[in-house]
Amino acid sequence: MYITVDNQHTFVATGGKPFNPNLPTVVLLHGSGTDHRGWALQARWFAFHGYSVFAPDMPAHSLSAGEALTSIEAMGAWLVRALDAAKVSNVHLIGHSQGFLVALEAAVLLSKRLLSVTAMATASAIPVNPALIETAQKDPALAAQMMLQWGFGNRHQYGASAVPGMQPIGIGQRIMANNPLAIDLAACNAYTAGSKRAQQLASEGCASCVILAAQDRMTPKKEGFKLAQDLGTHAQVIADTGHMLPMEAPKQSLSIMKTFIQTLEK
Amino acid sequence: MSKSSFLGADTIALHSGYQPESDHGSRAVPIYQTTSYVFDSVDEASALFNVEQGGHIYSRITNPTVAVLEQRLAALEGGAGAICTASGMSALFVTFFSLCSAGDHIVSAAQIYGSTVTLLKHTLKRFNIDCTFVDINDQDALAGAIQDNTKLVFCESIGNPGLAVSNLPAIADTAHQQGIPVVVDATFATPYLNNPIQHGADVVVHSVTKWIGGHGVAVGGVVIDGGNFDWLKSGRFPTLTQPYEPFHGMNFWEEFGPAALAMRIRCESMRDIGAAMTPHNAFLLLQGLETLNLRMQQHVTNAQAMVAWLQQQDAVAWVNHPDINADAHTKTLFPKGAGSMLTFGVKGGRDAGAAFINALQLSSNLANVGDSRTLVLHPGSTTHSRLSETDLVAAGISADLIRVSVGIETVKDIQADFGLGLRAAAKVATAQLAQTGT
Numbered sequence: 082m083y084i085t086v087d088n089q090h091t092f093v094a095t096g097g098k099p100f101n102p103n104l105p106t107v108v109l110l111h112g113s114g115t116d117h118r119g120w121a122l123q124a125r126w127f128a129f130h131g132y133s134v135f136a137p138d139m140p141a142h143s144l145s146a147g148e149a150l151t152s153i154e155a156m157g158a159w160l161v162r163a164l165d166a167a168k169v170s171n172v173h174l175i176g177h178s179q180g181f182l183v184a185l186e187a188a189v190l191l192s193k194r195l196l197s198v199t200a201m202a203t204a205s206a207i208p209v210n211p212a213l214i215e216t217a218q219k220d221p222a223l224a225a226q227m228m229l230q231w232g233f234g235n236r237h238q239y240g241a242s243a244v245p246g247m248q249p250i251g252i253g254q255r256i257m258a259n260n261p262l263a264i265d266l267a268a269c270n271a272y273t274a275g276s277k278r279a280q281q282l283a284s285e286g287c288a289s290c291v292i293l294a295a296q297d298r299m300t301p302k303k304e305g306f307k308l309a310q311d312l313g314t315h316a317q318v319i320a321d322t323g324h325m326l327p328m329e330a331p332k333q334s335l336s337i338m339k340t341f342i343q344t345l346e347k
Numbered sequence: 348m349s350k351s352s353f354l355g356a357d358t359i360a361l362h363s364g365y366q367p368e369s370d371h372g373s374r375a376v377p378i379y380q381t382t383s384y385v386f387d388s389v390d391e392a393s394a395l396f397n398v399e400q401g402g403h404i405y406s407r408i409t410n411p412t413v414a415v416l417e418q419r420l421a422a423l424e425g426g427a428g429a430i431c432t433a434s435g436m437s438a439l440f441v442t443f444f445s446l447c448s449a450g451d452h453i454v455s456a457a458q459i460y461g462s463t464v465t466l467l468k469h470t471l472k473r474f475n476i477d478c479t480f481v482d483i484n485d486q487d488a489l490a491g492a493i494q495d496n497t498k499l500v501f502c503e504s505i506g507n508p509g510l511a512v513s514n515l516p517a518i519a520d521t522a523h524q525q526g527i528p529v530v531v532d533a534t535f536a537t538p539y540l541n542n543p544i545q546h547g548a549d550v551v552v553h554s555v556t557k558w559i560g561g562h563g564v565a566v567g568g569v570v571i572d573g574g575n576f577d578w579l580k581s582g583r584f585p586t587l588t589q590p591y592e593p594f595h596g597m598n599f600w601e602e603f604g605p606a607a608l609a610m611r612i613r614c615e616s617m618r619d620i621g622a623a624m625t626p627h628n629a630f631l632l633l634q635g636l637e638t639l640n641l642r643m644q645q646h647v648t649n650a651q652a653m654v655a656w657l658q659q660q661d662a663v664a665w666v667n668h669p670d671i672n673a674d675a676h677t678k679t680l681f682p683k684g685a686g687s688m689l690t691f692g693v694k695g696g697r698d699a700g701a702a703f704i705n706a707l708q709l710s711s712n713l714a715n716v717g718d719s720r721t722l723v724l725h726p727g728s729t730t731h732s733r734l735s736e737t738d739l740v741a742a743g744i745s746a747d748l749i750r751v752s753v754g755i756e757t758v759k760d761i762q763a764d765f766g767l768g769l770r771a772a773a774k775v776a777t778a779q780l781a782q783t784g785t
Contacts, residue, residue, distance in 0.1 A: 092601070094601065094602070097397075097398075097594075097595055097596070097597055097602065098595070116604070118602065118603065118604045121602050121603065122398070122399055122400055122401060125397060125398055125399040125602075126394060126399040126400070129397055129399060143604065144579075144601065226350055226353075229353075230353045236366065238352075238353060238354070239354070239362055239363060239364075239365075239366055240352060240354075240359070240362070240363030240364040240365075240418045240419065240422050241364070241366070241418075242364075242401070242414075242418055243401040244401035244428075244606075245401065245402070245403065245409040245410075245411070245413075245414035245417065245418075246409065246413075246414050246417035246418060246421070246428050246429050246430055246431075246609065246613065247418070247421070247427065247428040247606050247609065248351040248352070248418060248421040248422055248426060248427055248428055248429075250350070250351050250352060250353070251350070251351030251352075251421065251422075251425065251426055251427040251428070251574055251605070252427045252428070252574060252603075252604065252605045252606050254350055254351070255427060255574045255575060255604070255605035256604060256605065331400070331401065332400055332401070335400075
């Protein structure tokens with residue numbers, strides 16, 4: 082669906098069903114340079130199993146208009162405005178990589194509207210090599226290739242695909258090369274409040290779930306374990322996958338996500 | 348440059364899409380000779396049917412062995428995804444069917460395979476899809492042929508059998524300026540010699556039967572979705588950008604983006620038309636693919652040697668191969684050589700040509716190309732026999748044209764065989780001269 086946020090045409094994937102703000106809403110937040118399509122399979126499952134799905138393309142990403150936001154804090158605040166525009170009440174926030182940093186910022190602002198947070202292949206801080214940011218500014222396609230070569234785990238480097246016949250590296254390359262990757266990476270690099278925000282959520286008793294990838298070379302799992310500690314929870318690690326966890330292991334990641342959220346809903 | 352793998356082409360051909368499975372450690376890709384797949388539960392079955400989960404339901408739609416070939420070919424061509432089909436012609440049909448509806452229009456190169464002409468000119472016409480044929484390298488003609496209802500520009504990277512090389516970057520520029528995608532049949536080129544997506548193509552089709560399979564034992568096709576075309580921005584593709592009712596209003600562009608076309612073909616054409624590749628054929632074609640790069644080197648080397656040899660034979664009237672007096676775009680697009688197809692005519696015309704073919708012992712007279720063995724054919728009386736005189740001329744086919752798919756035999760043996768044919772042709776030509784008294 083398209084909604085208007087800050088006077089900009091904004092795309093929000095709803096998992097193939099009309100959006101119903103009265104249902105418990107699962108918010109799926111994409112990582113740097115990517116878009117809602119990384120959540121295609123998980124989004125459809127939630128949408129067809131009693132939840133509303135709200136998976137936005139951040140401003141200037143893929144199907145959304147507007148200017149790219151330059152800080153994680155601004156992205157978190159934007160997300161809350163987007164949820165307000167769609168009249169969403171209570172939300173489960175799920176974020177991949179940068180998407181979870183955005184979730185942390187939004188979570189604090191959402192206060193009692195927040196039902197839970199789920200972190201996937203991420204950390205409380207995501208420092209980015211300046212050379213990669215510079216490459217993304219000069220040659221986004223090359224930077225996307227560098228990230229995909231680093232980001233996907235071994236199986237996908239050898240052409241594995243959760244969806245028969247597809248090439249996730251090729252799909253990711255097309256999406257990332259056309260999105261404001263450099264701005265996203267710079268925003269990640271500048272963000273330092275993640276650990277504090279995570280501890281704040283833990284102190285407020287927010288339910289949380291952390292899903293990590295065994296072969297993650299972009300946000301190594303040891304950093305994910307620290308995040309889990311900040312959130313006051315334990316991390317679950319999916320074997321044989323890299324940083325692009327939502328695309329590499331949609332079935333396994335969905336299994337953990339839905340078990341966590343269904344348990345809370347009960 | 349669009350990439351779908353960071354492995355080299357030789358490694359992709361051998362490894363991409365499959366690593367030894369955990370149960371038995373089979374090094375070769377197993378043949379999943381099954382129609383269907385047991386679901387863990389009713390919920391899992393439902394999730395698979397509703398595209399909430401990747402996996403296999405029924406081998407008309409997907410099969411694990413076929414999927415390895417698909418992922419391998421997508422990686423080799425630098426695409427976002429691939430769909431294998433029962434044949435190259437069915438690959439073309441599902442592509443056209445997925446992009447066009449009744450009332451739409453296609454612009455096609457005139458110099459293409461005869462059955463593709465028939466599909467575009469007659470079969471699709473029954474569905475009220477029209478086609479205009481143009482000299483594809485005449486950019487003014489191409490631009491002028493594009494109409495408001497045009498949905499794609501089609502060409503072969505190397506035309507069959509005229510062997511004209513399509514200037515892909517120029518064609519893509521012209522088509523893209525008007526929001527039209529370019530579909531390229533790259534069968535004669537193979538992924539070893541040229542990757543059309545890197546030169547502006549949006550969709551690549553192969554008859555995998557040919558050089559990719561390479562052994563003349565299995566028929567198959569593939570559609571590779573390049574993933575670079577913005578179907579929404581074009582504004583011409585409701586099949587990809589509007590809700591698709593049979594899948595709860597699925598919008599393929601919104602949900603799958605760069606793989607929208609591949610997913611539409613999977614969800615609609617494979618389900619409703621069912622031109623599926625069999626798992627056993629996929630296995631056979633994978634064996635061929637593993638050595639494609641090595642075989643193509645020998646194919647091209649032999650073809651170049653045969654061109655040089657034929658040009659020296661007195662009985663030969665003319666020889667055609669894209670590398671002869673190659674223009675700039677041919678050199679750019681085919682730095683390793685423009686394939687292993689050649690055409691030639693013998694002195695004495697059609698009858699002498701027939702004598703040539705009938706005298707061959709090593710080479711095979713048959714309707715195929717891309718076998719490891721050398722193949723010859725007279726297109727005017729076979730593959731292109733359904734074309735009118737006008738269409739034959741447009742396709743670059745003269746009455747005396749002999750099409751040769753140069754194999755990978757020892758080249759002196761091919762030359763010796765052709766020597767037999769040329770002697771037989773020369774006798775006919777001499778007799779003709781005696782009859783006419785000139």
